[in-house]
Amino acid sequence: MAISSFSLYCFLSLWLGQSLLLQASHHVYRNLQTSLVADAHNQVKEPYRTGYHFQPPKNWINDPNGPMIYKGIYHLFYQYNPKGVVWGNIVWAHSTSTDLVNWTPHDAAIYPSQPSDINGCWSGSATILPGGKPVILYTGINPQNQQVQNLAYPKNLSDPYLREWAKVPQNPLMAPTQANQINASSFRDPTTAWLGPDMIWRVIVGSKRNQRGFAILYRSKDFLNWVKAKHPLHSAKKTGMWECPDFYPVSIKGQNGLHTSENGPDVKHVLKVSLDNTKREYYTIGTYNIHKDIYIPDKGSVESDAGLRYDYGKFYASKTFFDSSMNRRILLGWINESSSVEDDTKKGWSGIQAFPRKIWLDKSGKQLVQWPVAEIEKLREKEVKLPSSVLKGGSVHEVLGVTAAQADVDVTFEISDFKKAEVLDPSWTDPQLLCSQKGASVKGGLGPFGLLVLASKGLKEYTAVFYRIFKGHNNKYVVLLCSDQSRSSLNQDNDKTTYGAFIKVDPLHEKLSLRSLIDHSIVESLAGQGKACITARVYPTLAIDVDAHLYAFNYGTEDVKITGSAWSLKTAKIN
Ligand SMILES: *[C@@H]1O[C@H](CO)[C@@H](O)[C@H](O)[C@H]1NC(C)=O
Ligand SMILES: *[C@@H]1O[C@H](CO)[C@@H](O)[C@H](O)[C@H]1NC(C)=O
Ligand SMILES: *[C@@H]1O[C@H](CO)[C@@H](O)[C@H](O)[C@H]1NC(C)=O
Numbered sequence: 001m002a003i004s005s006f007s008l009y010c011f012l013s014l015w016l017g018q019s020l021l022l023q024a025s026h027h028v029y030r031n032l033q034t035s036l037v038a039d040a041h042n043q044v045k046e047p048y049r050t051g052y053h054f055q056p057p058k059n060w061i062n063d064p065n066g067p068m069i070y071k072g073i074y075h076l077f078y079q080y081n082p083k084g085v086v087w088g089n090i091v092w093a094h095s096t097s098t099d100l101v102n103w104t105p106h107d108a109a110i111y112p113s114q115p116s117d118i119n120g121c122w123s124g125s126a127t128i129l130p131g132g133k134p135v136i137l138y139t140g141i142n143p144q145n146q147q148v149q150n151l152a153y154p155k156n157l158s159d160p161y162l163r164e165w166a167k168v169p170q171n172p173l174m175a176p177t178q179a180n181q182i183n184a185s186s187f188r189d190p191t192t193a194w195l196g197p198d199m200i201w202r203v204i205v206g207s208k209r210n211q212r213g214f215a216i217l218y219r220s221k222d223f224l225n226w227v228k229a230k231h232p233l234h235s236a237k238k239t240g241m242w243e244c245p246d247f248y249p250v251s252i253k254g255q256n257g258l259h260t261s262e263n264g265p266d267v268k269h270v271l272k273v274s275l276d277n278t279k280r281e282y283y284t285i286g287t288y289n290i291h292k293d294i295y296i297p298d299k300g301s302v303e304s305d306a307g308l309r310y311d312y313g314k315f316y317a318s319k320t321f322f323d324s325s326m327n328r329r330i331l332l333g334w335i336n337e338s339s340s341v342e343d344d345t346k347k348g349w350s351g352i353q354a355f356p357r358k359i360w361l362d363k364s365g366k367q368l369v370q371w372p373v374a375e376i377e378k379l380r381e382k383e384v385k386l387p388s389s390v391l392k393g394g395s396v397h398e399v400l401g402v403t404a405a406q407a408d409v410d411v412t413f414e415i416s417d418f419k420k421a422e423v424l425d426p427s428w429t430d431p432q433l434l435c436s437q438k439g440a441s442v443k444g445g446l447g448p449f450g451l452l453v454l455a456s457k458g459l460k461e462y463t464a465v466f467y468r469i470f471k472g473h474n475n476k477y478v479v480l481l482c483s484d485q486s487r488s489s490l491n492q493d494n495d496k497t498t499y500g501a502f503i504k505v506d507p508l509h510e511k512l513s514l515r516s517l518i519d520h521s522i523v524e525s526l527a528g529q530g531k532a533c534i535t536a537r538v539y540p541t542l543a544i545d546v547d548a549h550l551y552a553f554n555y556g557t558e559d560v561k562i563t564g565s566a567w568s569l570k571t572a573k574i575n
Helices: 005-015 017-022 341-347 374-379 431-437
Strands: 059-070 073-081 091-097 104-110 121-129 133-141 147-154 165-167 201-209 212-220 226-228 234-236 242-251 267-275 280-289 294-297 316-323 328-335 357-361 368-372 380-391 395-398 406-414 449-455 463-471 477-484 499-503 512-519 522-527 532-537 549-554 560-569
Touching (some): 059 316, 073 121, 104 165, 121 316, 234 294, 242 280, 242 316, 242 357, 267 294, 280 316, 328 532, 368 522, 380 395, 406 449, 463 512, 477 522, 477 532, 549 560
Antiparallel strands (some): 133 147, 212 234, 242 267, 267 280, 328 357, 380 560, 449 463, 449 549, 477 499
């Protein structure tokens, strides 16, 4: 009798105890790491491949690495398994673009070739040195399975595609030793480095000690000899391993991005970390004291994933870079699957990159704001205008004339009467829990109202993205955004967690906007003009391609007004 393949994987990864040491944040399916992708002839249709989200033709991908612009060309590297649909055999795959929408693939840029990376080339970041020369710091896994930091540089700076990379013979440049007490299994993901006014470079590397998360600080005069500072840039208790830290300046004036080395009176700093324990990220906004070389989060910052997040859905291992050609900072993030390994194996691929978002500091100075880069508009085809109309309590309206499986929808809701808003119970502090208790089908007073996307005719399947408005204390209204995946697929093997976020908008004085990027198996929703985002990974079985529909709905008792547009999106040329 065959043992179920699932328990077989579990058995193998336990038995190969060594693989656990190497697993980092990823499940290890040792027997699948080199398995061949399902025979191309058997793949009659691939309903979950995306039209404008970044993905390679096949296999596993995870973290975006070293994004940068060089000689007018955008570079995206990413963690890639060239041999299978699960994590393993990790190299830096490489693609370039002139518009962040269409991407051309190149050969892998960084792959195991030195003792200091022979067991894997893990995440890292690019830094543009003075004179415009890019270099990459990345984590290598050495023969002892220790995590160490290495440097790579382009072989030919005249090649704008930077197709070939070399490694310095001095690698590793940063390594765990007895003296520095760094945990060799928890030392990875160097950031983009920044240059102080003292002409000394700094970089941080994610780590932990017991359950305290650390941003270990290193300094260098020449980018080759790195010395660990006595203290970390920052650390926080009970957060566990900090993966993929990102540390960068934001302007307190307007939406322009800043070069990573910039500092001064009009500058705040952001520290983002990805928590290996919960697979969630959080960020704080604060001050970087360059003299003491420490980062101090602003008062009131929540230093856990209960605080501010870029995205309250599936979004991890993110990284930003400064786009000097457009003076903006751009955020990229990995969207993991929510499906079973068996289903990933069948479809032959796993993992997508989120659509690039511009990111800046909100006027309040208390949070960041994100918006898909304007280049997405190149893909817009037909605009379907939703004339200003009333969504009566209890109604559903189909938006016709748009390719609902591949669309960009931007709508605004207006409320004129708040009397029916439900009173917020003071114990309702966890937005995700609240959204799961009050899903789209739970009728309310003011809301739920929003969109049903990737919906089948008859609504057997849909993903609901919606608002609910509650009355809090002092006549203040509390706005909740939910993304409810519970009805997104008839397939029961998927993770259908409902996601939620509270949004800092005042519905008495501001309209409630909702933008959704819909792409076959992804729904990226941005609420409050980019004040909160939720990404959902869904696998409809009926609402596929032309059988996908788009609806606006209101299951509250109070009427709301809706206006806006929906665009069919063309398919981008990706890899
Ligand atoms: C460097 O790149 C340029 C531009 O692609 C190319 O013309 C040149 O031949 C390359 N040089 C070498 C040594 O490969
Ligand atoms: C080092 O990190 C690994 C991986 O998280 C953990 O299992 C181990 O307990 C840590 N060792 C120490 C001494 O903290
Ligand atoms: C990715 O998704 C799988 C399956 O849902 C899950 O087990 C794993 O923890 C996820 N990892 C991250 C980093 O989100």
